[in-house]
Amino acid sequence: MHALGYPGSANLLVRYLKQGRAEPDRVPPSPRRRVTWLTSKPENLPEHDRSHLQDLITSCPPMTTLAQRVREFATIPTRRRGHDLDAWIDAVLGDDLPALHRFVHRLREDNEAVLAGLTLPHSNGPTEGVVNKIEMLKRQTYGRASFALISKRILLNQ
Structure with missing residues (x-):
């Protein structure tokens, strides 16, 4: 490498290559980053993240359904539409999304408190x-x- 003009040490080059910085397109995004893409409004994402999100959604039909259900749920608390919660829960239970099923069952356990939080104007x-x-x-x-x-x-x- 030194003969080709690389001035750094071999150790530095090895660390750089192990971190995957040499080929960033081949490193898959972390689950946390994917969740961030799904829970963000697409128009608020940078263009490269938006294209990755679109690729993720189109590559897997359950992911398309998941993205749709997450966006539907996001409108319920932000627009105080607690009356739409039961319809959303029924739609989720009709889908094959086990992770969301667990979330829905927890919502149903505290249904009265959740509805009060989503409909009443009071806040602590x-x-x-x-x-x-x-x-x-x-x-x-x-x-x-x-x-x-x-x-x-x-x-x-x-």
Whole structure:
């Protein structure tokens, strides 16, 4: 390699080749990346990821169904359409998607709570935000301040 003009060490070249950087098109995408593609809006993905997603969906009929069901489900909480949940669950149970079947059975176990969360306008988000702020302040002063100082910081930051 040195005769051809490569200035680096052999060890560096071997590490580079083992990481698969020499041929990135031949390295299959990780399952996490595929899930990211499926759960993202296609128009929000970069062009190369969008083409990979299209190849993934068209290469496997169950993957086409999975992508369709994931997109349908995404509209239910974002548009507060809890009344569409039962129809979506029935459609999923009619498909041959065992991983989604487990998810649907868990949704059915807490059906009342899920429907309330998807239809009612109430939210515990503000409360969770305050709790998160208190926990952050507590972590910042851990081991450095007494309870009195922590409580004063919490009251001043409200």
